[in-house]
Amino acid sequence: MHIELSRNSSVKLYLQIAKTLADRIQSGLLPQGTKLPSVRHLSSLLSVSPVTVSKAYAELESIHLVVCTQGKGCYVAEPSVSLHREEALDLSWQMSLIDYLPRAQLWRNFNHSRQVPYSFHIAAVQPELLPTREIINDTRRLSSEDPDAMAVYGTFEGDVELREVCAVHLSERGIRTEAEHLLVTSGAQQGIDLVARTFVGPGDVVYMEAPTYTGAIDVFTSRGAKVVMIPMDEQGMRMDILTRLRDTHPPKLIYTIPTFHNPTGITLTTVRRMQLLDLAQSYHCLIVEDDPFSDLYYKTKPPLPIKAHDLSGHVIYIKSFSKTVAPGCRIACVVATGSVLDRLVAAKSTTDLGSPLLTQKALLPFIRHRLDNHLVSLRDQMQDRLTTALHTLQRFAPAEVTWQAPEGGLNIWIKLPPAVDIAELGRLADREGISFLPGGVCYAGGMESNHIRISFSYTAKDTLEAGLRKLCRLLGELLDRSVIMERRPIL
Template structure:
């Protein structure tokens, strides 16, 4: 039988657990010796011995005039020295929508319908109308006057999300969760509240972030990193030198937007190891996680992280409905407190009704049932999309079959001008998302979505796309 821990060893292990979970993030002041003694029911000499050992291990250090500080979490340092008010205002400049070439069509020549092959949301016929009506009716029976929610959001919703994330393997407390009005607001809050002008945001290239101006408008630069079939290439990350006052990493590890790539578990561990070495904070944008089609994805970066280095962003926009406008940020409590403060200054909290609806969906079990339905629908749509591409595009383009989400990255083989392709397709009634939106440079690629158009419309759109490409090449 293993021997029991001594009192000092118990204190050391407990403090390590607080630090590893992110509850005591880097830069935070730990409780006084007297409070620690009360917390663990030991005398102060035991606490002194434990703290000395933790100092030797490099987990904490004494700072003149500040007390004993945790020294292994970078987000808390950023929260402790937020940008100026001027920077905050810049960070909240509304992002412009992705620009597309202006196309003029005579009224009499306009197509009877448009087929959108790039839309970043699920089709309306996948929307759970009946279940949503049931949820709204149940809530109406017990509805009370709405007031402003707590700064971090409706507590039952945060509790429900906490429980849901624990089922996924990510242990995070309700106090470490902030409800936001969609993932985009989460990015805005981080840019406004934690990052300074001149900072560098490292990210996959291509990436969804290139289509936004959240970070650029806050005076930060985007620095692209290559990806392969396992996700962001960590060798390129390892060679990357920091620039500006600080750098962070933004990544979409699950069914990446726009390529659909799923980051492997080994790659996730490599990424965390490099970020630990470089003291690089991470934003994990995981809004597509539950849209797996073949097998559940690897553990979240946040669950694999032992230093509170990851801020996790989740959302119901891609799985339930974008109109609900409910997402969340999970991270070290001290950092979440700071972001909650900024959110309250911005909008006094997300919609109370939307938060009630989201909480009911999760707690009732309807959400998990709905996800099962969505996965089956997306499997059918993915199969139909692959059939259409094999039929019409096998000699003109290359693509990888995604294992989840609803995006595919179509790489054209021949020298077709994407700008001309977009215009001609639009005139033919097909809306495309050119790759330049996601790379900040011209690339012979398109982001296709099989989650929005019907299977029949998707095939019709791809057939038209083939005709347009061939006509262009023959000119």
């Protein structure tokens, strides 16, 4: 396995090794029961002393991620049933293959094939509320009238008609742009990945909100970036902290979700948006503005995007249509200018030769003629579900559980008392058919968090209330249990 070590870092080598292995274990890349490389083999592989590797394994054992036995080696803790299946088919040799995945929380926590009655982990809209039938009809019409959409490659930049329509859509939202400044990608995730693969390398400093979208953390850490997470308050990313750190750790890139932030729902104020842009201009770094939720506002329209104020090409803006229109089509657009855009297009060309033309053409008439009316209806539906979720939490959640009502987006960020073991809550919830996102996966470096994220948008309204009541009951039971444990006399 590949472990990137910085020998000039203030972080000791054994802690760097332990952190990388911990990320892989917690992501599921090293399954339970996996035997880790021997001390001698890993020390040789990493060119460090056996003592350094032994200390790393001891560190992992101290936090209960591995179990080490004299003469047998170290294994990822709590062997699972899959270990017994592998006894019949020995795949242990695969651990000798080097890979470059430091973590994969997106893969572990966003498995869309997982079907549970109360799916609160998916930040997506209930399929019945999306214009799927309309898009299917448009696709059938396109297939019969324009079969070339399936018979030819599209351009690397994306279908020019779609880019023209998207440019109009974004101009109406404050981003004055043209088709030649847009790149169509297979979802926002590919847009983030293209930026990272083009502009981020080992040791480059990437600033992100703490917490943030786990898929972005996965992408930037996979590039070997030094991820620096900036705490948030009710106005968004703390610019005072970012300003203090920028001289010590000059940024190569700043990733932000400024509008209805994922997972917290917070919106960055206009003042801080301008401060962030000024900082990027001063340090000649890039801002990646990820915008999946700005059309889903429930009170007033959010502030203009940072990109709307960008006159010098420092902002790469990513707008996805997956959340609000068609997740299965995987269509997003990236707005950039100058050589930044040229390099992103070059990276796109080597990735997939361009996004599928059929899906681009299929979405074109809907975005051109019907998207705005759809968004009005969708906002009403989502606001109704948000109201249901908030009322249910207010009625049934234990008093120690707190949250901030979002003004847009699909998520509620819930703070739990320290007495609640989130892993135990997850196990209990799984038995009840409830899924949620543990807050810890929204931080780089395995940071602890006493938050969970629930999404109120994917489950039907009546099911939403029933599932949240069950979750609140489980929280109450865990809190009652912790009180009993605290009162138990010491013998």
